[in-house]
Amino acid sequence: MGQIRVGTSGWVYPPWRGVFYPAGLAQKRELAYLSERLDSVEINGSFYSLQRPSSYQMWAEQTPDDFVFAVKGSRFITHIKRLRDGDTLLANFLASGPLALGPKLGPILWQLPPNFSFDAQVLDAFLAHLPRTTAQAVEVAQRHDYRVDPAHTTTDADRPMRYAMEIRHDSFATPRFTELLTRHGxxxxxxxxxxxxxLLEEVTADFVYIRLHGHDELYVSGYTDDDLDTWAAKIRGWAESCDAYAYFDNDAKVMAPRDAIALRTRLVA
Structure with missing residues (x-):
């Protein structure tokens, strides 16, 4: 059986305070509170802007030893440069602090915009440039430019790097895309x-990455017991041969932490 991790997409949401987070809980304690109930979380601030190495170090220190962070890749790479001419941007992203997570660094998520259609040549070139180990990531990060200061360009150990790609255009529903992902792992x-x-469910790597944005209404609606049972069964099936990471992004009405805890309870029982 592979390892299963369940979490939420982000953890800093004012509506969660007094609902999921106890009233009066200091904001700086919110990540620690969540990490006592779940075993992973997506860092989504990294999608909007480069974070600082000190932030990644702080997040690692606030969580248990076996906790894992998924890191959302920069939108400047996916949405602005659209995976083209991104060597310096990739170096800047990697130098901004993900490697400071050490053994708590999980998959890096690349989310493509809805108007990005399938282009095998562009995708193949981008995926081929991704470092496959943290040692290779250090080499890439050391090519950062002035926009990253301070930078973190070291690793405490050489570990494999994992990547996941989320698509939002119907043109990706082709075997050419899944074959390309499989070739790059x-x-x-x-x-x-x-x-x-x-909604595509092909397994293309040694892990599966699930994002649950809302069953009936995007980012808003929760998941019923039957829905969660269905997803738990799917994840157990995938975990027979690979690891699985599942993150809830239905945060608008504080559904994400509730559903994540409920799903994790089903999977660890």
């Missing part, structure tokens, strides 16, 4: 998005 994100975006 990159996981196809299984994204439940209330029917708005494609």
């Amino acid at each position: 990159v996981a196809l994100v299984v994204a439940d998005s209330a029917g708005k975006y494609p």
Whole structure:
């Protein structure tokens, strides 16, 4: 059996305070509180802007030894440069602090925009440039530019790097795409998005990455007991041959932590 981890996409949400987080809990204690109930979380601030190495170090210190962070890749790479001419941007992203997570660094998520259609040549070139180990990531990070200061360009050990890709355009529903991911060992994100975006479930790597955005309404609706039972069964099936990471992104009405805890309870029971 592979290892299963369940978490939420992010943890800093004002509506969670007094609902999921106890009233009066200091904001700086929120990650620690969540990590006592779940065993992983997506860092999504890294999608919007480069974070600082000190932030990654602080997050690692606030969580248990066996906790793992998924890190969302920069939107400047996926949405602005659209995976093209991104060598310096990739170096900047890696130098901004993910390697400071040490053994708590999990998969890096690349989320493509809805208007990004399948382009095998562009995707192949981008995936081929991704470092496959933390030692290779250090070499890439050392090529960062002035935008990253201070930078973190060391690793405490040489470990494999994992990547996942989330698509949001129907043109990706082709064997050419899944074959490309398989060749590069990159996981196809299984994204439940209330029917708005494609839901593909092929296994293309040694792990499966699931994002649960809301069953009926994107980012808002929760999952029923039957829904959670269905997802738990799917994840158990995938975990027979690979690791699985599942993250809830239905945060608008504080559904994400509730559903994540409920799913994890089903999977660890």
